[in-house]
Amino acid sequence: MDRNVELFEQAVAAFRVRLTAALAQMREARDAAAFCEAERQVRTLAIKLSAAMAQSVLQELSDDKERVRAAIERVCARGVTRGITVRSVGRRKTLVRTVGGEEVEVVTPYAVGQPRGSGKKRQKRGSQGTGVYPVLDQLGISGRSTPALRLLVSRAMCEANSVASARELLAAGGVEIDHKRALRLTYMVTDDALRARAQAMVSLEQGEDGGPFAGRRVVVTVDGGRLQTRRRVAGRPKKGGRKRFVTEWREPKVLTLYVLGEDGRRDRAIPSVIDGTLGNADAVYKLLLYHLRRMGAHQATEVMLVADGAKWIWKRGDELRQALGLAPEQFQEIVDYFHAVERLGDFSKTQDWKEEYRIGWLALQKRRLKAGKIEEIEAVFRQISKRDPEGIATQLPYWERNRERLRYASYRERRMAIGSGAVESAVRRVINLRLKGASIFWTEEHAEGILHLRAHAKSGRWNELEASVLRITGWRPTSRLRRADQEAA
Numbered sequence: 001m002d003r004n005v006e007l008f009e010q011a012v013a014a015f016r017v018r019l020t021a022a023l024a025q026m027r028e029a030r031d032a033a034a035f036c037e038a039e040r041q042v043r044t045l046a047i048k049l050s051a052a053m054a055q056s057v058l059q060e061l062s063d064d065k066e067r068v069r070a071a072i073e074r075v076c077a078r079g080v081t082r083g084i085t086v087r088s089v090g091r092r093k094t095l096v097r098t099v100g101g102e103e104v105e106v107v108t109p110y111a112v113g114q115p116r117g118s119g120k121k122r123q124k125r126g127s128q129g130t131g132v133y134p135v136l137d138q139l140g141i142s143g144r145s146t147p148a149l150r151l152l153v154s155r156a157m158c159e160a161n162s163v164a165s166a167r168e169l170l171a172a173g174g175v176e177i178d179h180k181r182a183l184r185l186t187y188m189v190t191d192d193a194l195r196a197r198a199q200a201m202v203s204l205e206q207g208e209d210g211g212p213f214a215g216r217r218v219v220v221t222v223d224g225g226r227l228q229t230r231r232r233v234a235g236r237p238k239k240g241g242r243k244r245f246v247t248e249w250r251e252p253k254v255l256t257l258y259v260l261g262e263d264g265r266r267d268r269a270i271p272s273v274i275d276g277t278l279g280n281a282d283a284v285y286k287l288l289l290y291h292l293r294r295m296g297a298h299q300a301t302e303v304m305l306v307a308d309g310a311k312w313i314w315k316r317g318d319e320l321r322q323a324l325g326l327a328p329e330q331f332q333e334i335v336d337y338f339h340a341v342e343r344l345g346d347f348s349k350t351q352d353w354k355e356e357y358r359i360g361w362l363a364l365q366k367r368r369l370k371a372g373k374i375e376e377i378e379a380v381f382r383q384i385s386k387r388d389p390e391g392i393a394t395q396l397p398y399w400e401r402n403r404e405r406l407r408y409a410s411y412r413e414r415r416m417a418i419g420s421g422a423v424e425s426a427v428r429r430v431i432n433l434r435l436k437g438a439s440i441f442w443t444e445e446h447a448e449g450i451l452h453l454r455a456h457a458k459s460g461r462w463n464e465l466e467a468s469v470l471r472i473t474g475w476r477p478t479s480r481l482r483r484a485d486q487e488a489a
Contacts, residue, residue, distance in 0.1 A: 047100035055104035101175035190449025211296020264415030
């Protein structure tokens with residue numbers, strides 16, 4: 001008999017009686033409540049059956065001498081890069097939680113790492129320790145959980161608006177998990193995801209030819225959100241054992257890239273790219289360039305950078321164009337139309353004008369703005385500045401500085417994007433509905449990780465994130481040598 005068939009038959013045999021009874025109950029149901037309960041019992045048994053099958057396969061692989069040898073060689077090679085010698089210390093029992101939330105026991109080889117050479121002074125033990133189960137590590141099993149479970153939990157944690165909601169959502173699907181484990185598994189995924197992104201950004205020096213943005217009209221939008229971070233400070237813990245920390249508001253930057261059709265509307269056949277960072281302006285620029293390159297925007301027919309009037313964005317506009325290798329006529333900087341209108345409205349409210357005059361004045365400036373007659377708006381502010389030079393000190397420079405980014409008549413004629421609603425929507429969905437709220441404080445690393453995961457989920461690109469995480473998942477031996485010893489090794 002084929003070994004796969006044999007394993008299947010053995011697993012099913014243990015559940016045959018219970019499955020038969022559950023199916024009989026489903027068949028005898030005469031109302032919605034009875035059928036619902038019977039169907040849930042079948043699902044629960046199916047989860048237990050899948051866990052039993054996983055346990056059988058994991059144990060068989062752990063008993064396969066050839067598989068064990070290859071797995072140990074793999075972790076040994078990884079240890080060498082960190083100045084660590086890995087040696088096998090026999091077999092140990094360990095628990096593994098599967099994608100259905102069930103825990104199974106496996107007896108599998110275990111190995112430990114120690115600094116190479118003798119007489120070396122050790123540093124503090126790393127976050128991942130020095131031990132590893134080679135066979136399980138080869139399959140991406142770490143933190144006593146399968147990769148499928150970690151990805152399932154992390155998606156629920158970034159999609160739901162709280163840990164409690166995520167746990168309820170998982171429990172409805174048959175996966176019971178406690179609060180601390182849900183956080184730990186999620187942060188394992190965010191750590192891998194951010195590490196994979198950082199490595200990809202370093203390795204991608206040129207654009208991906210033939211990407212989904214090649215030969216298309218691409219819109220790039222950038223905007224900021226708000227969330228609170230916390231940072232621990234020195235000092236004795238407060239009463240109750242709570243550690244001291246300080247909080248501060250941060251402005252994470254969110255970017256959205258999408259393709260524009262010839263009709264001037266978003267082409268929804270190509271999912272948008274959404275991502276973000278808590279880094280500075282340079283970090284945002286690097287992230288933006290990375291996504292544009294990997295999507296093939298260096299071969300786009302036209303790229304439109306749409307944003308508000310922030311100087312840090314426009315300072316890097318031409319640098320971005322040159323990095324993509326686009327001609328000046330292929331790259332257009334556009335100030336968000338609604339931001340410009342809002343600026344006019346806010347200014348009109350600061351003036352001691354009658355409401356009827358203010359509304360008429362604003363309507364006239366909006367007509368000029370739509371027509372791209374920015375010089376006429378500048379003339380208005382020059383006239384006002386004669387009687388109130390200090391009150392409008394920032395107004396005239398704004399319109400002069402962004403004059404060529406405000407030619408909306410020309411943009412509409414060419415069916416170009418003039419608004420940044422896409423990124424404002426992304427800020428709301430990615431940040432405001434999950435990361436921002438009363439009494440919600442994040443460490444900077446965790447905030448960036450959840451932002452990264454949620455951006456992929458909300459843009460319909462979760463599969464891309466899973467692929468990047470699974471490629472990088474594995475034991476990362478933390479060097480326990482001093483820096484000088486690492487260099488010598």
